[in-house]
Amino acid sequence: MKKLVIAFSLVIAGACINKVNAQCDTIANICYKHITAQFISDGQLYRALLLNSEETAEFHSTFFGETTYRIAACSGTGDGNLVFNIYDQERNLLFTNKKQKNAPYWDFKVKSTLEVVIEGQLDANRNPGSGCAVILIGFKQK
Amino acid sequence: MNIKKNLTNRKFITPVIFGLLSAIALTSCGGGKKDENGKDEIVETADTVKTSVLNIGGQLFSVPSPIQTALLIQKSGITYDKAVLSASNKVNTLSTDFARSLNLGIYGADLGYVSLYNQTQDALGYLAAVKQLADKLGISAAFDASTMERIQKNVTNKDSMMVLVGIAYRGSDNYLKNNQRTDLSSLILTGGWLESMHFSVSAYKTKPNDDIKWRIAEQKLALNSLISILSGNQTKEVSDLVAQMKDLSKIYEGITFTYKYEAPTDDSLKKVTYINSRTEVTVTDEQIVKISEKVKEIRDKILNSSQS
Numbered sequence: 001m002k003k004l005v006i007a008f009s010l011v012i013a014g015a016c017i018n019k020v021n022a023q024c025d026t027i028a029n030i031c032y033k034h035i036t037a038q039f040i041s042d043g044q045l046y047r048a049l050l051l052n053s054e055e056t057a058e059f060h061s062t063f064f065g066e067t068t069y070r071i072a073a074c075s076g077t078g079d080g081n082l083v084f085n086i087y088d089q090e091r092n093l094l095f096t097n098k099k100q101k102n103a104p105y106w107d108f109k110v111k112s113t114l115e116v117v118i119e120g121q122l123d124a125n126r127n128p129g130s131g132c133a134v135i136l137i138g139f140k141q142k
Numbered sequence: 143m144n145i146k147k148n149l150t151n152r153k154f155i156t157p158v159i160f161g162l163l164s165a166i167a168l169t170s171c172g173g174g175k176k177d178e179n180g181k182d183e184i185v186e187t188a189d190t191v192k193t194s195v196l197n198i199g200g201q202l203f204s205v206p207s208p209i210q211t212a213l214l215i216q217k218s219g220i221t222y223d224k225a226v227l228s229a230s231n232k233v234n235t236l237s238t239d240f241a242r243s244l245n246l247g248i249y250g251a252d253l254g255y256v257s258l259y260n261q262t263q264d265a266l267g268y269l270a271a272v273k274q275l276a277d278k279l280g281i282s283a284a285f286d287a288s289t290m291e292r293i294q295k296n297v298t299n300k301d302s303m304m305v306l307v308g309i310a311y312r313g314s315d316n317y318l319k320n321n322q323r324t325d326l327s328s329l330i331l332t333g334g335w336l337e338s339m340h341f342s343v344s345a346y347k348t349k350p351n352d353d354i355k356w357r358i359a360e361q362k363l364a365l366n367s368l369i370s371i372l373s374g375n376q377t378k379e380v381s382d383l384v385a386q387m388k389d390l391s392k393i394y395e396g397i398t399f400t401y402k403y404e405a406p407t408d409d410s411l412k413k414v415t416y417i418n419s420r421t422e423v424t425v426t427d428e429q430i431v432k433i434s435e436k437v438k439e440i441r442d443k444i445l446n447s448s449q450s
Contacts, residue, residue: 021320036433041308042207045316061204062363095415106413112420113360141212
């Protein structure tokens with residue numbers, strides 16, 4: 001009986017993971033279109049399941065000098081569901097797409113190398129529930 | 143008797159439990175509801191969480207693309223040097239998943255490097271090596287067939303190659319995360335990063351210049367990111383690799399960065415923000431020599447220990 005419950009729980013967990021993965025894959029496929037051919041992908045896909053609009057997903061990155069970066073941020077099947085913010089190492093806000101009508105992508109021309117924190121958050125006004133957040137990075141030399 | 147009774151009960155109970163658990167499962171996984179924006183909604187299962195920070199993909203930091211380093215090297219006027227690359231014909235000598243994963247990252251970086259210099263024949267060799275290694279790791283599905291076909295067709299077009307190699311590795315990163323194989327994806331990232339460090343230190347030896355010197359120094363965060371990512375894997379070979387990378391990190395501790403914030407400027411029409419802040423790096427030639435020696439030591443160990 002105990003084994004049965006454990007086995008079933010594993011099946012359920014697997015089904016849930018598959019469902020979340022499938023949802024994230026769909027969103028990623030939509031998001032890829034924002035990293036257009038003039039940008040080279042950094043070869044990674046950053047994603048997180050956010051349970052509500054109060055949760056924030058973040059990761060640290062280095063923006064190298066003399067480079068133009070494109071950040072694409074997506075959630076759901078439409079554009080503008082994810083708010084993304086970029087901070088420097090002193091926590092100065094360098095950019096928020098909130099001020100740009102939740103633009104799904106934005107370019108950054110970087111003069112000098114700096115370490116940044118990129119945050120993603122579901123927009124409470126557009127999506128009060130949960131969702132998969134996907135962030136992509138592309139770059140090109142100046 | 144007892145046994146029969148138990149069996150009878152189990153026959154009855156099993157569908158009931160399955161039914162109940164299925165109901166729970168449907169609730170837990172969500173029924174694929176769409177909200178008014180057409181967004182898939184996943185029904186919450188956890189307690190409501192106050193503002194919290196998650197790590198994307200279980201990963202703390204991003205690791206720069208090896209192609210980015212190769213681009214800087216080419217821009218610095220360094221000519222193509224096949225001698226800095228790993229031999230693409232040793233796939234069959236790699237006997238462990240540890241060695242195969244690291245080399246998959248190394249070959250990806252090499253593929254980017256040869257493509258950048260329009261070395262078609264060498265690119266085909268590395269492309270074949272990538273495919274073979276992915277097969278041997280049992281992750282051939284990680285490299286989307288149509289992307290691999292596009293790479294093959296565009297092998298003479300350097301710009302397309304750069305973009306397609308990036309797409310192929312991003313796809314494999316996603317595949318491995320979906321399949322809970324972050325152990326492999328972290329080693330692939332590490333292999334690619336180590337190879338790009340090897341490109342940089344070799345280029346600096348050939349033609350020293352400040353851009354490459356600074357780029358080597360600026361890998362401090364990436365190195366610490368990789369150490370964090372790899373530290374989740376407790377196998378002996380990975381622990382040994384982490385120990386070596388920690389030694390490398392100690393050399394980096396002596397490098398200093400002075401950051402000066404300057405307000406960025408936005409161009410909303412062009413969807414561009416100009417990041418105006420400045421960072422000054424203080425790194426000595428002696429530190430670069432030490433980094434070069436350590437990178438060589440780690441890379442050599444990977445290449446030698448990986449052969450049976």
